[in-house]
Amino acid sequence: MMATGVTPRRFAAASLWVGIALIAVSIYFFLASVTLISPPAQAVVAALLSAVIGFVMLSAGTTLVRTYVVARVVEQNPK
Amino acid sequence: MADEEPPALSAIARFTTRDALFYYALVLPAFVAEAVFTVSIASTPGDLISLNSSFGPLFADLAQILPVVFLGLSAYAVFSFRLSLLVTLLIASFLVAMSVANGMSILGVGLNLEATVILVVAATFLALAAFNYSRSVKLMGERLPEVNSAGSAGYNVVSIALESLVPFGAAVGLVLLVEAIVAAVGVQASHLPQPLSTLTSLYLQTRVGLVFTTLFVAGAAIWVIRQSIEPVILHFTLKASDAKKELLGEIEPTTKSVRKMIRYRPSGGIAWGAIAIAYSAGIAISLAYFLPHGQFLRDLSSVLSLRPPAPSNTELLLDNAFQNGIVKADILFAQSQDYIREIIRLVWG
Numbered sequence: 001m002m003a004t005g006v007t008p009r010r011f012a013a014a015s016l017w018v019g020i021a022l023i024a025v026s027i028y029f030f031l032a033s034v035t036l037i038s039p040p041a042q043a044v045v046a047a048l049l050s051a052v053i054g055f056v057m058l059s060a061g062t063t064l065v066r067t068y069v070v071a072r073v074v075e076q077n078p079k
Numbered sequence: 080m081a082d083e084e085p086p087a088l089s090a091i092a093r094f095t096t097r098d099a100l101f102y103y104a105l106v107l108p109a110f111v112a113e114a115v116f117t118v119s120i121a122s123t124p125g126d127l128i129s130l131n132s133s134f135g136p137l138f139a140d141l142a143q144i145l146p147v148v149f150l151g152l153s154a155y156a157v158f159s160f161r162l163s164l165l166v167t168l169l170i171a172s173f174l175v176a177m178s179v180a181n182g183m184s185i186l187g188v189g190l191n192l193e194a195t196v197i198l199v200v201a202a203t204f205l206a207l208a209a210f211n212y213s214r215s216v217k218l219m220g221e222r223l224p225e226v227n228s229a230g231s232a233g234y235n236v237v238s239i240a241l242e243s244l245v246p247f248g249a250a251v252g253l254v255l256l257v258e259a260i261v262a263a264v265g266v267q268a269s270h271l272p273q274p275l276s277t278l279t280s281l282y283l284q285t286r287v288g289l290v291f292t293t294l295f296v297a298g299a300a301i302w303v304i305r306q307s308i309e310p311v312i313l314h315f316t317l318k319a320s321d322a323k324k325e326l327l328g329e330i331e332p333t334t335k336s337v338r339k340m341i342r343y344r345p346s347g348g349i350a351w352g353a354i355a356i357a358y359s360a361g362i363a364i365s366l367a368y369f370l371p372h373g374q375f376l377r378d379l380s381s382v383l384s385l386r387p388p389a390p391s392n393t394e395l396l397l398d399n400a401f402q403n404g405i406v407k408a409d410i411l412f413a414q415s416q417d418y419i420r421e422i423i424r425l426v427w428g
Binding site: 023062071077 | 263267268270271272299303306307309310313314317318319322323325326329
């Protein structure tokens with residue numbers, strides 16, 4: 001079997017894109033929370049819930065991106 | 080030939096060098112802010128002192144020495160390079176002053192909440208700059224730093240902007256953002272369903288509520304900024320060794336729990352048997368000690384001969400007392416349930 005000479009990536013870039021997608025969704029929820037309290041809308045409770053969902057999504061997304069960045073640095077310098 | 084050691088400076092000379100004077104000038108606003116806050120607390124302690132309380136005079140005396148204590152601790156923080164202590168004292172005096180003092184002024188000019196917040200933020204940033212400066216002076220010693228750049232002028236501009244203008248702009252932007260969000264929260268509170276609307280409005284009308292809301296919003300904004308910037312900074316600055324430490328730190332809780340599960344060995348039950356025997360022996364000894372003379376032996380012999388023991392007069396009295404207590408507890412429990420139902424009906428309808 002012929003060796004390709006290319007080291008397979010153990011940490012997929014999918015985590016980076018999923019993290020970015022989660023951050024984008026969190027921004028959507030933050031904007032939605034602003035829309036929900038902008039006149040004439042007065043859905044304050046729904047806006048608060050939307051902001052909380054945005055914070056959770058942002059936390060998850062940035063954690064994924066951060067872990068991807070750290071793992072990539074380790075992968076590039078295995079020794 | 081060995082380099083000649085620089086002459087040792089005296090204690091006074093060490094604390095009055097040009098660098099030291101610059102350091103004192105940078106931490107001076109924090110001192111001034113603390114003095115303003117603590118003096119206002121001491122002069123108008125307000126709700127801090129309740130004259131009817133037995134501790135009222137004690138609190139009055141403590142309020143009078145508060146400025147000296149805070150400024151003394153701050154001086155210790157400055158000379159021992161403890162930035163966290165200085166900032167903690169500044170924030171603590173600010174919070175207490177906002178909560179209890181009836182008015183603050185500096186050089187005869189009254190300070191409102193916005194001016195006070197700006198004073199605290201500016202003093203904190205200057206204190207941070209002072210500690211960074213002192214650290215660089217301590218690290219460099221007598222050596223001169225290499226600050227020449229071989230790059231184009233654009234790199235120098237970007238470098239200066241990143242070091243100075245961006246943090247300053249971020250701080251100003253943060254203050255404006257927090258002010259806007261807190262104002263929006265105050266407006267939106269009236270749209271909440273009752274009784275949350277009234278409770279939130281009353282809370283935001285108090286100075287403590289306003290300060291805590293401001294701190295909460297500022298904390299959330301800083302958290303969002305940190306979460307967004309940290310991966311980018313890590314991407315450009317992280318070394319492989321530090322990255323490995325980070326990853327090991329992330330999986331450490333899992334590895335610890337796995338190691339604990341591997342090390343776990345179920346016991347043979349001897350310990351629990353010993354505890355049960357000790358518990359039974361303790362109960363038997365207690366009964367023999369507290370029951371009337373000979374009662375324990377009579378009851379024990381009755382149990383062994385499978386005959387019901389005849390209760391003594393004392394036992395009958397105790398039994399009645401316990402029964403009455405149980406009935407009383409049931410009545411109290413039912414009454415407390417009625418009270419809670421009434422409160423829920425009043426609050427939520």
